Amino acid sequence: MKFNWGTGIVIAIVAFMGFILYFVITMSTNNSYSHDLVTEKYYQKELGFQNEIDATQNANNLEENVKILKVNNDLKVIFPAVFNPKKIQGKVFLYRPSNKQLDFEIPISISNSYLLVPEKRLLGGRWNISVAFKYNDKEYLVKQEIEY
Structure with a gap:
């Protein structure tokens, strides 16, 4: 050949x-x-997206915004001082883009104007935090990305 x-x-x-x-x-x-998909029920979540937009707009219209800070290796979610802490209902969802097994949710049940997330649950890296809460029948949503 x-x-x-x-x-x-x-x-x-x-x-x-x-x-x-x-x-x-x-x-x-x-x-x-x-x-993996970002969320398991992607299409169902998409249907409620307008409610999310409205809740985010409500949070942006507040005179004092919700703050998410790192304090002494813990994560502190500070709510506006004008809110009565006992009337705030909702949840804080921490989403880890690189590993869905690390995602977790904390219900908001506070007596002070802040919620403390202990550092033992947070590994180093990027976290997406969503604070969804209801106060006086009005819904609020705050989203923030942090490097921990």
Whole structure:
């Protein structure tokens, strides 16, 4: 058999196609490359998006905004001083984009104007924090990203 340019090009194309096929099969079957949706019920959550927009607008219209601060290695969520802490109902959801097993939710039940999230639950890295609460039948939503 004589090796010429045509044979070399065919071998190169077949080798490239084999590499691409191997790469696609490896990426689609290997569990370390699995990618989850941001939320499990993506389409149901999308239907309530206008309520989220309204709650965010309500929070932005407050004279004193909700603050999320790192204090002594803990995370402190400070509510406006004009709010009665016992009437605030809701939850604080901490979302870890890199690992959904680290996500957790804390119900808001406070007697002071702040909620303290202990540092033992927070690993180093990026966290998305959503504070969704209701005060006097008006809903509020504050979202913030932090590096812990």
